[in-house]
Amino acid sequence: MESPVFGITPSARLRPSPFYEATLAEGVTAFTTYNHMLMPTSYGYPEEEYWRLLKGVSQWDVACERQVQLKGPDAGRLAQLLSPRDLNNCRVGQGKYVPLCNHAGVLINDPILLKRDDDLYWLSIADSNIWFWARAIAAERGLKVEVSEPDVSPLAVQGPKAEDVVASIFGEWVRGLKYFWFRDTEIEGIPVTVARSGWSKQGGFELYLMDGTRGAELWNIVKEAGKGWGIGPGNPSFCERVESGLLSYGGDTDEATNPFEVRLGKYVDLQVSDDVIGIEALRRVQAAGPRRHQLGVVLDGEEPTRLGFNWHPIASNGQRVGALTNCVWSYRLKKNIGFALISTSCVAGERVEVLKDGDATGGTLQELPFL
Amino acid sequence: MESPVFGITPSARLRPSPFYEATLAEGVTAFTTYNHMLMPTSYGYPEEEYWRLLKGVSQWDVACERQVQLKGPDAGRLAQLLSPRDLNNCRVGQGKYVPLCNHAGVLINDPILLKRDDDLYWLSIADSNIWFWARAIAAERGLKVEVSEPDVSPLAVQGPKAEDVVASIFGEWVRGLKYFWFRDTEIEGIPVTVARSGWSKQGGFELYLMDGTRGAELWNIVKEAGKGWGIGPGNPSFCERVESGLLSYGGDTDEATNPFEVRLGKYVDLQVSDDVIGIEALRRVQAAGPRRHQLGVVLDGEEPTRLGFNWHPIASNGQRVGALTNCVWSYRLKKNIGFALISTSCVAGERVEVLKDGDATGGTLQELPFL
Numbered sequence: 001m002e003s004p005v006f007g008i009t010p011s012a013r014l015r016p017s018p019f020y021e022a023t024l025a026e027g028v029t030a031f032t033t034y035n036h037m038l039m040p041t042s043y044g045y046p047e048e049e050y051w052r053l054l055k056g057v058s059q060w061d062v063a064c065e066r067q068v069q070l071k072g073p074d075a076g077r078l079a080q081l082l083s084p085r086d087l088n089n090c091r092v093g094q095g096k097y098v099p100l101c102n103h104a105g106v107l108i109n110d111p112i113l114l115k116r117d118d119d120l121y122w123l124s125i126a127d128s129n130i131w132f133w134a135r136a137i138a139a140e141r142g143l144k145v146e147v148s149e150p151d152v153s154p155l156a157v158q159g160p161k162a163e164d165v166v167a168s169i170f171g172e173w174v175r176g177l178k179y180f181w182f183r184d185t186e187i188e189g190i191p192v193t194v195a196r197s198g199w200s201k202q203g204g205f206e207l208y209l210m211d212g213t214r215g216a217e218l219w220n221i222v223k224e225a226g227k228g229w230g231i232g233p234g235n236p237s238f239c240e241r242v243e244s245g246l247l248s249y250g251g252d253t254d255e256a257t258n259p260f261e262v263r264l265g266k267y268v269d270l271q272v273s274d275d276v277i278g279i280e281a282l283r284r285v286q287a288a289g290p291r292r293h294q295l296g297v298v299l300d301g302e303e304p305t306r307l308g309f310n311w312h313p314i315a316s317n318g319q320r321v322g323a324l325t326n327c328v329w330s331y332r333l334k335k336n337i338g339f340a341l342i343s344t345s346c347v348a349g350e351r352v353e354v355l356k357d358g359d360a361t362g363g364t365l366q367e368l369p370f371l
Numbered sequence: 372m373e374s375p376v377f378g379i380t381p382s383a384r385l386r387p388s389p390f391y392e393a394t395l396a397e398g399v400t401a402f403t404t405y406n407h408m409l410m411p412t413s414y415g416y417p418e419e420e421y422w423r424l425l426k427g428v429s430q431w432d433v434a435c436e437r438q439v440q441l442k443g444p445d446a447g448r449l450a451q452l453l454s455p456r457d458l459n460n461c462r463v464g465q466g467k468y469v470p471l472c473n474h475a476g477v478l479i480n481d482p483i484l485l486k487r488d489d490d491l492y493w494l495s496i497a498d499s500n501i502w503f504w505a506r507a508i509a510a511e512r513g514l515k516v517e518v519s520e521p522d523v524s525p526l527a528v529q530g531p532k533a534e535d536v537v538a539s540i541f542g543e544w545v546r547g548l549k550y551f552w553f554r555d556t557e558i559e560g561i562p563v564t565v566a567r568s569g570w571s572k573q574g575g576f577e578l579y580l581m582d583g584t585r586g587a588e589l590w591n592i593v594k595e596a597g598k599g600w601g602i603g604p605g606n607p608s609f610c611e612r613v614e615s616g617l618l619s620y621g622g623d624t625d626e627a628t629n630p631f632e633v634r635l636g637k638y639v640d641l642q643v644s645d646d647v648i649g650i651e652a653l654r655r656v657q658a659a660g661p662r663r664h665q666l667g668v669v670l671d672g673e674e675p676t677r678l679g680f681n682w683h684p685i686a687s688n689g690q691r692v693g694a695l696t697n698c699v700w701s702y703r704l705k706k707n708i709g710f711a712l713i714s715t716s717c718v719a720g721e722r723v724e725v726l727k728d729g730d731a732t733g734g735t736l737q738e739l740p741f742l
Contacts (some may be wrong), residue, residue, distance in 0.1 A: 007401030008377055009412035010678040011609075012622040012696055013498055014403065020680075030378030032385065033404040036498075036621065038680075103510035108503060127384055127407075129500035132479060136507035139474035139648075149626065238382075248414035250407065251383040255520065277510075307381040309391075309409075325383055 014038055017063030018153045018215025024235040034064035034127045040235045049234045050331050053202055057161035058234030059222050062199070062206070063153035063215070068111070068123040068130045074143035079113060079121045081137060082130075084259070084276050086269035090115045095180030095195060098123075099259040100130065100251060105281030107257050110132065110249045110264065111195060124154070124208075126249035137277065152193075153217060154206040156236075161229040162204035169225045170194055182208075187221055190214045199236045201244035201369070234321065238307065242337055243329045245296070245369030252294070252325040252339050258282065260290040261341065262370065293344050296370050297324060299336040299354060300362040304329035312356040313341055314363075321346050324326050324354050332371065337370055385409055388434030389586025390522045397604040404471065405435035405498045411606045420605045421702050424573055428532035429605030430593050433570070433577070434586070437656065439482070439501045445514035450484060450492045452508060453501075455630070455647050457640035459488045466551030466566060469494075470630040470638050471501065475650030478628050479504065481620045481635065483568060485553060495525070495579075497620035523564075525577040526589060527607075532600040533575035540596045541565055545576065553579075558592055561585045563668040570607045572615035572740070609678065613699050613708055616740030618666070623665070623696040623710050629653065631661040634739065640670035662717050667741050668695060670707040670725060671733040677702035683727040685711055685734075692717050695725050702740065710740055 008014075008031060015037045017023075022269040023040045035203055040061050043049060052058045070078050080087050082099040090096055092115055100109045100123075109130050111123040123130055134147045157166055166174050170185055174194055177183065182195035193208035209218050223231060241248070258284070259268050270283050297314070299305075311323040322342025330337045338354075346352065348367045353360045379385070379402060386408045388394075394411045401413040411432050414420060423429045447531070451458050454469040461467055462485050471480045471494075480501050482494040483628075494501055505518045528537055537545050541556055545565055548554065553566035564579035581587050594602060612619070618633055623640045630639050640643050641654050668685070682694040693713030709725075717723065719738045724731045 006379055007413065008379060009401045009403050009609075010680045011403055011619075012682055013405070013619065014680060016680045017655060028377070032378045032380050032382055034384070042378060102503070102506055129503060132473070132500060132504045133507055135473055136504055137511065140508065140511035238380075247592070248382070248384065309381045309383060309385060309387045311383055 007011040008038070008341065016060050017211060018212040019061040019063055019155060019219050020215070022216045022219035023061050023233065026171045028233070035066045035125065037064035039064040039065070040233075042235065043233045047331060049232070050237055050239055052230070052232050053137045053159045053200060053234055053237055053240055055160065057157060057159040057165050057226055057229050057231045059219070059226065060156040060158060060233055060235050062156045063209075065124055065154050067150055067152045068125055068134055069148045070121040070123070070134065070145050071119060071148070072145035073119055074138070074145040075119045075121050077132065078138050078143050078145045080273065081275060082134060084268045084270070084272060084279055084282055086272040087113070088328045090326055092117055092363065093181055093183060095182055095197065097180065097267060099264045100133070101259065101278035101282065103278055103281065104135065105258045105278040105285055106255065107249065107253055107259055107262065107264070110247060112180060114195070122150075130249060151210065151212045153209045153212060153215065155209060155222065156198045156204060156206050157222060157226070158198045158200045158204035158234070159202045164227040165222065165229055165231060166194065167315075169221060175260045188217065190218055192218065199239050200248060201241065201246070204304070238326070239328050239331055242326055242339065243330055243332060243371045248326070252341065254341070257341070258285050258290065260285055262291045262294045264358070289344070291344060292322065292341055293339045293367060295342060295346070295348060297338050297340045297352065297354065298333070298366060298370075299327070299338070301336065302334070305336045312354050314342055315353045315355065315360075316346055316350065323350070324356070327356070331369060339368065340365060379409070387483065388432050389583040390432040390434055390526060390590050391586075393587045393590035394432050394604065399604070406437045406496065408435035408437070410435040411604075413606065414604045418702060420603070421608050421610055423532050423601070424571060424605055424608055424611055425601050426531065428456070428528060428530040428536050428597055428600050428602045430590070430597065430602055431527040431606050433527045433607065434580075436495055436525050438521055439496055439505055440519045440521045441492040441494070441505065441516050442490060442519070443516040444490055445516040446490045446492050449505065449509055449514050449516045451511060451644065452512070452646060452648055452688070453505060454484065455639045455641070455643060455650055455653055457643040458484070463488055464552055464554060465589060466553055466568065468551065468638060470635045471504070472630065472649035474649055474652065476629045476649040476656055477626065478620065478624055478630055478633065478635070481618060483551060485566070490693060491669060493521075495524070499621060522581065522583045524580045524583060524586065526580060526593065527569045527575060527577050528593060529569045529571045529575035529605070530571070530573050536593065536597040536600055536602060537565065537576045537578075540592060559588065561589055563589065570615070571611050573611065575643045578734045583692055599601060609697070610699050610702055613697055613710065614701055614703060614740065614742045623712065625712070628712070629656050631656055632663045633665045638717060660715070663693065663712055666711045666713055666717070666719060667739045668709050668711045668723065668725065668734040669704070669737060670698070670709070672707065673705070676707045683725050686724045686726065687717055687721065692723070695727070698727070703742060710738060710739065
């Protein structure tokens with residue numbers, strides 16, 4: 001199940017994270033690239049790393065989850081233009097998961113929006129260039145807002161014991177943080193925003209490091225504090241996120257995917273405002289009904305699959321009906337599982353065939369999440 | 372000088388190219404990512420690959436050089452809005468190297484524009500998301516143009532013997548193609564656009580494959596045809612492009628770089644049209660004079676450097692004056708060389724200090740290209 005080993009040629013187009021040296025010291029063995037940064041994807045023991053997240057606590061270099069900062073008198077107006085989720089009730093100190101769409105209603109990112117002040121927002125983005133997008137909209141509409149990339153790099157602490165670790169570092173107040181809410185603080189003089197957040201369903205926090213020169217220090221503070229709880233290095237877990245039904249923008253979406261197709265309809269408020277980008281297209285999609293939806297597939301067979309680059313066609317009764325957008329061996333289900341982006345004519349419980357690596361493999365559709 | 376070897380974890384966010392299987396068969400050993408695709412960067416013999424490009428002919432998987440297609444009655448208008456280079460005299464069948472800037476005059480890409488028809492353009496882009504950018508501008512300005520990513524993947528044939536190889540495949544007419552001009556053709560039923568182009572100064576062509584299912588076939592046609600000229604696999608050469616003074620967008624540029632700073636002023640026509648994006652900012656920059664410029668640095672010492680991820684600070688008389696944006700061992704000059712993005716107060720011939728890997732190394736500024 002491990003990936004093939006190739007060199008990644010260093011270049012200034014790919015930025016190392018502030019935690020890069022710390023992850024090398026931990027023995028990182030594999031990376032992906034994300035927002036033009038290297039993100040660790042393995043420390044060589046994938047199953048051990050998985051169970052650490054499920055049963056204990058794990059620390060992740062997710063600096064590649066960059067911030068698009070909107071600052072100025074029109075920052076709030078731009079944030080609302082960019083997202084079809086109603087932000088009117090978003091308070092300072094609160095975060096919200098927001099789809100971003102283009103004018104055709106196509107999903108172009110799914111960040112966490114952090115309202116830091118009435119005139120200061122961060123979009124903590126998935127893997128697509130929202131600086132260009134936001135700057136284009138701001139400039140074309142003549143808004144008074146500066147769009148920039150601040151020196152902010154998240155370190156995630158995830159797993160059922162994460163709260164104990166983070167409380168031991170920053171204080172008991174972190175236990176009172178509501179989901180996606182955040183607060184600025186510091187530790188040993190390092191400025192950090194602590195948010196209850198993270199790309200797993202095992203609970204935890206993201207520590208937004210606000211001084212890129214101090215990555216190794218923050219990494220080691222968390223590592224030391226976590227020793228009593230058995231903390232170790234990890235990364236967003238392909239297996240756990242698929243089991244938990246978490247969307248990967250760009251992995252599970254294509255150039256035509258709208259939020260309704262990938263279970264984000266609950267974050268779309270169609271009446272929010274007529275000038276929100278994509279809102280008219282989204283109203284049309286909702287009125288007509290989306291043509292695809294996202295389901296889980298449990299594949300037949302007991303042989304753990306290898307991770308792959310491609311989507312795999314899905315057929316039903318000999319007709320192509322969609323694609324498997326990811327596929328991974330579930331350590332808990334002991335099955336290969338994945339997400340189907342598939343015709344709404346196909347529903348949970350149905351049998352399908354997945355054309356993968358030259359073979360047709362049977363599978364059963366089910367609702368997400370798997371677990 | 373080889374890069375550290377890590378795994379690249381497969382995921383659908385990183386697309387393999389149509390030539391991926393062919394490059395695996397050739398023994399590719401390292402990749403980078405570029406426009407969310409894997410691009411081969413080594414076949415394990417960097418010096419041999421370099422001399423093959425300089426003395427012979429080399430074939431490269433540069434499918435990651437994606438096309439942003441502009442199609443519709445306003446395609447030409449959008450193309451001109453996006454670039455400050457005057458496109459009025461661009462003819463069908465002609466390509467042009469064009470800077471793209473944002474509203475602040477900052478460089479956001481430097482594609483080859485291919486005018487395929489009066490209502491059909493391709494921007495053959497460097498490593499940044501111009502689909503989002505072009506769609507934002509088109510939609511905000513109400514233009515009648517569709518922005519899409521067609522199934523088009525370049526395979527480069529580069530080196531002094533490239534013309535012989537490409538002529539042997541497609542016919543003697545290719546010898547008459549002027550630089551950046553192109554023509555549609557086919558070989559064994561595979562649709563291909565042949566352009567005189569490529570990211571080296573050793574001469575050659577790019578074959579734009581227009582059917583992604585036939586990458587291995589096209590790769591092997593070139594491989595077979597090139598045997599008599601000693602063709603072999605290669606990739607954009609870090610060494611050759613630095614020696615030749617070729618810019619890498621995103622590697623040699625930052626969030627504030629304008630075209631005048633990086634030797635692209637000759638591609639900026641300040642009188643082209645008032646509604647071109649960034650033109651007012653570019654006029655201000657030109658009037659005030661850019662604060663930085665791009666020079667070469669020849670570093671002291673005879674020990675080949677390792678490639679790195681970071682820019683390196685450059686100091687003159689103890690003051691920080693700029694950064695070394697790349698650094699590579701030149702096989703021809705037998706020196707470490709790189710590009711400086713540096714204060715215009717520093718000029719060719721001056722001595723500087725580069726702070727690299729914890730040490731200060733002396734160097735001498737010179738005009739680009741090196742060779």
